Amino acid sequence: MNLTDYKVKRIISQHGDLQLGEPADVIDEGSFYRIAGTHIIDKFKIEKIEENGNRLEIVMKDKTVVLVV
DSSP states (O other), X not given: OOGGGOEXXXXXXXXXXXXXXXXXXXXXXXXXXXXXXXXXXXXXXXXXXXXXXXXXXXXXXXXXXXXXX
């Protein structure tokens, strides 16, 4: 699954729930993805990505992040 095909509206993680002002592109920067300039997802920690409607659940070695797209 290519995350750069999506625009992110909301990021839900163990650190909180961030509603973005406008949909943000997912930028592929080699070993990680960048969302809205400052949110980083390390590609090497991703174990699986599950799509459920407009939600992408990214299960990582140390946490789970949900992107509402």
